[in-house]
Structure formats: structure tokens, C-alpha cells
Amino acid sequence: MKIRGDIxxxxxxxxxxxxxxxxxxLFIAFYAGGMTMFELPLGNWASRTSALPAPVPAERLSELVQKAQAADPTVATNHTVVLHPNETSPSSLMWTVSADRDHGPARTVYAGLAADGALVxxxxxxSQVGYFLNILHQRIGLPLNREYGRLIMGIVALLYAVALVSGTIVLLPSLIRNLFALRLTENLRRVWLDFHTLLGFCSLPFHIVMAATAAGFAFHQPIMALEKNLFFPAAPTHLAQKDKPHHGQNPQALLEPMAIVDAFRTQVPxxxxxxxxxSSRGGKLSLHxxxxxxxxxxxxxxxGYGEVNPYTGRLTSTDFLPGHQTPAFQVLTVIYALHFGTFGGLLIRWGYAVLGFGGAFLFYSGNQLWLSSRxxxxxxxxxxxxxxxTRFLSILTTGCMIxxxxxxxxxxxxTPLLPEGGHYQTVEALFYAVFFSCVMVAVCLGGARSLRPLLAVAGVLTLLIPLTDMxxxxxxxxxxxxxxxxxxxxxxxxxxxxxLALRKGQRQTPAAGVAVTP
Structure with missing residues (x-):
């Protein structure tokens, strides 16, 4: 394919x-994003093992819920009955006593029954470590709140899309000749350029999905608000009031947990x-x-989940129920699944993790190639x-990425040394303390000279993980x-x-005489 040289x-x-x-x-987003593929296992690893109340048999779930409500009336409108306890949900009944949407898992009460039937x-x-890594990737490393972090992430995603399109156009004229020509015998800069090109092109579909979905997540709320104001006029007051619950009526009796389960199995084989x-929504009890x-x-x-009437057991909504969604919600689910890798099981999650870490290296190598050319x-x-x-970008590349x-x-x-496996504010403060310390080292020493000592610091900190865990x-x-x-x-x-940090010497590109290091 021929394209004019000036283009x-x-x-x-x-x-x-x-x-x-x-x-x-994007380096931070992809590096932390690769780890979010294992957010649940990391949360289980980080959480403290302790003597939680033992799970109760299915026939005693109603007894457990009733005793918990007698001890704490707020349980009636805020609790989760776990039918198959595991490491993530280790007891048969849980409820939260405090919640913070921006700071991960809430303070939770785990309940069970003792041998004599008493409530325990x-x-x-x-642990909020896994959640912090997820938020770090969503906010592309910026210590901002959810609203501002999302908007900046959307702008970066658009730049990301521009880089993908322009890089593909640059590659097209020499696609056949250079794509798989990994020239290992030439100078190091050429090796990096060939590897950068090959990695970028082979993972292009993945990066297109990431850019498109990230931009969608960032701007969907403003777009939906605009559509609502333009195309969906507010309902008349007398119609809106019809949907409000009538608090004066006597509520029905809740179905027992196993009755809900039996009704659900009948409706969704x-x-x-x-x-x-x-949970409680607007004074009305809802059940997922x-x-x-x-x-x-x-x-x-x-x-996923299905919405069920807790009084009758009737399935009222399948918008988020896997395999039973309407086409519109199924499209949204596919978009989320393509971004977060929530399909195909463990193999897909490992594949997404490898692509995420490969993407982080793609951005690092791109910056190093630009610095070498400059x-x-x-x-x-x-x-x-x-x-x-050149010095400024070199400092940012080394300081921010390492x-x-x-x-x-x-x-x-x-994490193994922190109370309860690490609260959000604690791990956030620790991350940014180390992060900005590395940036300051890069400022003081320069980007090139600080690379090896910072790599050594990163290696030592990584080796401390198995030490503290053991x-x-x-x-x-x-x-x-x-x-x-x-x-x-x-x-x-x-x-x-x-x-990498202890290598005796750094290879240099003959053309520039400047070290280009991974």
C-alpha cells in the first residue's frame, strides 16, 4: 500500500x-489494570484468616436471619444470605455497618450460629487492596475523585485512540516488509522499534476495545443526562406520585430464603x-x-443478578441476569465484559492480564524510542x-513508570503487615508516598541515571512480597x-x-551513543 511521504x-x-x-x-492504567484481572483472588489473599462463624445448613438460614434481626433491627433492610460460603463470602449471613462507595469494601458483620443455637x-x-488497584487503573494514577478522574481518563482514552489510528497509518506502507522483521542483529534501537511495532499491531484489536470502552465509561453519564433532558420530558407530578410506596399499609410476610431459592430455580432453570x-430503596425492600x-x-x-419480589418470589427484572437479558442490556453487558474480561473463565483473565502488562511495556518502549530519536x-x-x-520527559518516563x-x-x-489487610486510605497513602519519592529521585538524578537505582528499588520491594507473606x-x-x-x-x-538493575553495562545505539534500556 502506497501513501505519500508527507502524509x-x-x-x-x-x-x-x-x-x-x-x-x-496509560502505563499506570494498564499495569494496575492487568492486576485487576485477579482482584477477587488478591482480596482473598490479602484478607486476614480468622475464626469466622461457621456456615449453617440451608434449613437453619431463616433462624439465623431472625436472630440477627432481633439483635440488630437494621439487618431487615440490609443483609446478604450466602448460600454457598467461600473465601470471598465466608459466612452464611453478612451485613454492612458502614459504607463508602469511593473506598471499597465496607465494614462488615459476619454472622453464624453456635452449637447451642446462639448468634455469633x-x-x-x-482488605481493600484489590479495590484500590482497580480504582488506580480507572483513574489512570491521578489522586482525584471519581468524577474528575473519569473525565480526564476519557480525554486520555481519546488521545489513545488517535495514537492507535495514526500508528496504524504509519505502519501501512511497510506492513508486509517490516511487521515480522524482528532484526535482532542490528542496534538496540532497531530491536526496540521492531518489537514495539510487532507488539502494537498484534494487540491492536485489544487496544481498540480498551480505548473505545474507556471513552464510553468516561462520557456516558453526561451523554445520558443530555439525552434525558432533550428527549425524555419529566413525568407529570400526579403520575410520579403513583409509584411512591404507601407506608400506611401492613407489609406482607417475607418468604424464607429457601423458598426464594426454590421459586428462582423454577423460573430460571x-x-x-x-x-x-x-436492600432498601426509597423505603421499599428489594432483593437481588x-x-x-x-x-x-x-x-x-x-x-450477575436477577431482581426478585421478596414477598412473592416472582422474578421482576432480568436486566442484569446472564443469559436472560434484553438485547439492549446484553449489548451493554458485552461492552463491560470486553473491557473487564468477565467472560470465558480463567483463561481469558490470564490473557487479559498478559495483554495489560504487554500494553504497559508498549507505552514505556514508545516513550524510550521517542527519547532516543530526539x-x-x-x-x-x-x-x-x-x-x-527531553530531560523532562525522561524524568517523567522513569519516575512515573518505575x-x-x-x-x-x-x-x-x-499488605500482610497492615491491620485487616490494608484499609483504602492506608494503601493509597503508601502508594503515592513511594510513587512521588521515585519521581523525586528521577528529578534529582535525571531520567537516565535514575533508571538503574529505581529498578533496584522496585525489585527489592517486589521481593519483599513473598517475605512478608511467608x-x-x-x-x-x-x-x-x-x-x-x-x-x-x-x-x-x-x-x-x-x-535488570544490576547489569554491568548498558548497550548503546551506535547512531546516538545513548543508552536505551527496558
């Missing part, structure tokens, strides 16, 4: 500037309920029957030192397969980072 140069410049502008943010409860906050989540089916596309990692031009122009712009790796490793290494396991006397998996991955990754 290719224009798109190459667009690709470079859009890429380096968005790359710093334990209150704790589940093939889906097994996992939990019954009761939680299900998880790996054969269906779900909006969230923990599955330095070559400056040396050709007679400059003996980097210009301010700072992100160090911050995440510091959070995971501290200390916790030895103290508790329990070593789980999940702990061994997390520790094994951290050990290998930490060793790789340390080896």
Missing part, C-alpha cells in the same frame, strides 16, 4: 505526540443462586438473587546535552495454594527487576 510523516508526528502525552497515564458475630473490614442480597455462570457473559467478575536529532544539531523537553511498579509492589509487600503464613500456621501462587510470581518478577 506518513504527519501521522508519525501525531502518533508520537499523542502517544507520549497519553503514555504516562464478627465485625471486620475486608439452569442457574444456581449464590446469594440473596436484600446473585448468580454466577462461567458459560455466560457477565457484567462483573462475581457474576537525542539523535539534538546530537546532530550540535547539542552536547539533552534539551529541557514509580508505579514500586508503589504497587510496596502496597502488596505491606512471615504471615508462619505466624498463622496456614500456607494456602493462593499464597504460594502470589509469592511465586512475585519472587520471579522481583528477581527479573533486580537483574
Amino acid at each position: 506518513v510523516r504527519l501521522y508519525r508526528n501525531v502518533h508520537s505526540w499523542a502517544g507520549i502525552t497519553a503514555g504516562l497515564f 458475630t464478627q465485625t471486620r473490614t475486608p 439452569g442457574l444456581e443462586p449464590d446469594a440473596l442480597a436484600y 438473587v446473585m448468580v454466577h455462570d462461567t458459560a455466560e457473559v457477565a457484567r462483573r467478575p462475581d457474576g 537525542r539523535r536529532r539534538e546530537r546532530s544539531a550540535g547539542l552536547t546535552e539533552d534539551s529541557f523537553g 514509580g508505579c511498579i514500586s508503589g504497587v509492589s510496596a502496597v502488596l509487600a505491606a 512471615m504471615r503464613c508462619l505466624a498463622s500456621g496456614a500456607v494456602t495454594s493462593l499464597a504460594l501462587s502470589v509469592d511465586g510470581v512475585a519472587l520471579v518478577y522481583g528477581v527479573v527487576l533486580v537483574m
Whole structure:
């Protein structure tokens, strides 16, 4: 395919500037996003093992709920009956006593029955480390609130899309000749460029999905608000009042949990309920029957739910019920699933994690390639030192990207030592303390000279993860397969980072004489 040279140069410049502008943010989004593929296992790993109330048999669930309501009347409108307790939901009955939508899992009461039938409860906050990593990726590393972080993320996603389109156009003229020509015998800059091109092109569908869905998540609320104001006039007051509940009426008796389960199984054959989540909306009790089916596309990692009338057991809404949605909601679910990898089971989640970490490397290599080209031009122009712009981007590339790796490793290494596995404010403060410390080191030493010491710091912090976790396991006397998996991955990754930092010499590009390091 032939494209005029001036057009290719224009798109190459667009690709470079859009890429380096968005790359710093996108590195954090993809690095933390790769870890969110295992948000639930990380939350289970980080949570403290303790003597929680034992699960009760199905026939005693009603007794457990009644005794919990007698001890705390607020339970009636805020509780979850867990039908199949597991590591994430370890007791048969749970309810929250405080909630913070921006700061992850709420303080939760876990309830069960003792051998003599007495109510036994334990209150704790589940570890919020996994949730923090998810929010870090959603807000592209910026310590902003949900609203402003989402808008900036949308702008970065648009720049991301521009970089994808322009990069593809630049590649088209030499697609067949250069795509799979990984020239390992030439200078290091050429190797990096070939690898960057190959990685970017092969993962292009994934990146297109990420850019499009991220922009949609960022701007869907303003768009929906505009559509509502333009096309859906407010309902008349006398019609709106019809839907308000009449508090003077005597409420019906709630169905017992197993009666709800039986009614749900009858209406939705093939889906097994996992939990019954009761909540209050506008003074009216609502019930979500939680299900998880790996054969269906779900909006969230923990599955979906059907809305059920808690008094009659009748299914009232299937908007979020996997496999039973309307076409419009199914399209929305597919969009969410494509972004968060909530389909296809563990294999897809591992694939998304690899693509996420590969994307982080793509942005890092893109910045390093730009820096190398910039330095070559400056040396050709007679400059003996980097210009301010080159130094500034080099500092940000090293400080922010290696700072992100160090911050995440510091959070995971501290998790076994933090109360209740780490509260959101604690792990957030720790991450940004390490992150900005790395940026300051890069400012003081310069981007190139600070790379090796910062890589060493990141490696040491990563190696601390299995050390602190083994200390916790030895103290508790329990070593789980999940702990061994997390520790094994951290050990290998930490060793790789340390080896990169301890290399005796850095290879240089013959053309520029400037180190280009991974």
C-alpha cells in the first residue's frame, strides 16, 4: 500500500505526540489494570484468616436471619444470605455497618450460629487492596475523585485512540516488509522499534476495545443526562406520585430464603443462586438473587443478578441476569465484559492480564524510542546535552513508570503487615508516598541515571512480597495454594527487576551513543 511521504510523516508526528502525552497515564492504567484481572483472588489473599462463624445448613438460614434481626433491627433492610460460603463470602449471613462507595469494601458483620443455637458475630473490614488497584487503573494514577478522574481518563482514552489510528497509518506502507522483521542483529534501537511495532499491531484489536470502552465509561453519564433532558420530558407530578410506596399499609410476610431459592430455580432453570442480597430503596425492600455462570457473559467478575419480589418470589427484572437479558442490556453487558474480561473463565483473565502488562511495556518502549530519536536529532544539531523537553520527559518516563511498579509492589509487600489487610486510605497513602519519592529521585538524578537505582528499588520491594507473606503464613500456621501462587510470581518478577538493575553495562545505539534500556 502506497501513501505519500508527507502524509506518513504527519501521522508519525501525531502518533508520537499523542502517544507520549497519553503514555504516562496509560502505563499506570494498564499495569494496575492487568492486576485487576485477579482482584477477587488478591482480596482473598490479602484478607486476614480468622475464626469466622461457621456456615449453617440451608434449613437453619431463616433462624439465623431472625436472630440477627432481633439483635440488630437494621439487618431487615440490609443483609446478604450466602448460600454457598467461600473465601470471598465466608459466612452464611453478612451485613454492612458502614459504607463508602469511593473506598471499597465496607465494614462488615459476619454472622453464624453456635452449637447451642446462639448468634455469633464478627465485625471486620475486608482488605481493600484489590479495590484500590482497580480504582488506580480507572483513574489512570491521578489522586482525584471519581468524577474528575473519569473525565480526564476519557480525554486520555481519546488521545489513545488517535495514537492507535495514526500508528496504524504509519505502519501501512511497510506492513508486509517490516511487521515480522524482528532484526535482532542490528542496534538496540532497531530491536526496540521492531518489537514495539510487532507488539502494537498484534494487540491492536485489544487496544481498540480498551480505548473505545474507556471513552464510553468516561462520557456516558453526561451523554445520558443530555439525552434525558432533550428527549425524555419529566413525568407529570400526579403520575410520579403513583409509584411512591404507601407506608400506611401492613407489609406482607417475607418468604424464607429457601423458598426464594426454590421459586428462582423454577423460573430460571439452569442457574444456581449464590446469594440473596436484600436492600432498601426509597423505603421499599428489594432483593437481588446473585448468580454466577462461567458459560455466560457477565457484567462483573462475581457474576450477575436477577431482581426478585421478596414477598412473592416472582422474578421482576432480568436486566442484569446472564443469559436472560434484553438485547439492549446484553449489548451493554458485552461492552463491560470486553473491557473487564468477565467472560470465558480463567483463561481469558490470564490473557487479559498478559495483554495489560504487554500494553504497559508498549507505552514505556514508545516513550524510550521517542527519547532516543530526539537525542539523535539534538546530537546532530550540535547539542552536547539533552534539551529541557527531553530531560523532562525522561524524568517523567522513569519516575512515573518505575514509580508505579514500586508503589504497587510496596502496597502488596505491606499488605500482610497492615491491620485487616490494608484499609483504602492506608494503601493509597503508601502508594503515592513511594510513587512521588521515585519521581523525586528521577528529578534529582535525571531520567537516565535514575533508571538503574529505581529498578533496584522496585525489585527489592517486589521481593519483599513473598517475605512478608511467608512471615504471615508462619505466624498463622496456614500456607494456602493462593499464597504460594502470589509469592511465586512475585519472587520471579522481583528477581527479573533486580537483574535488570544490576547489569554491568548498558548497550548503546551506535547512531546516538545513548543508552536505551527496558
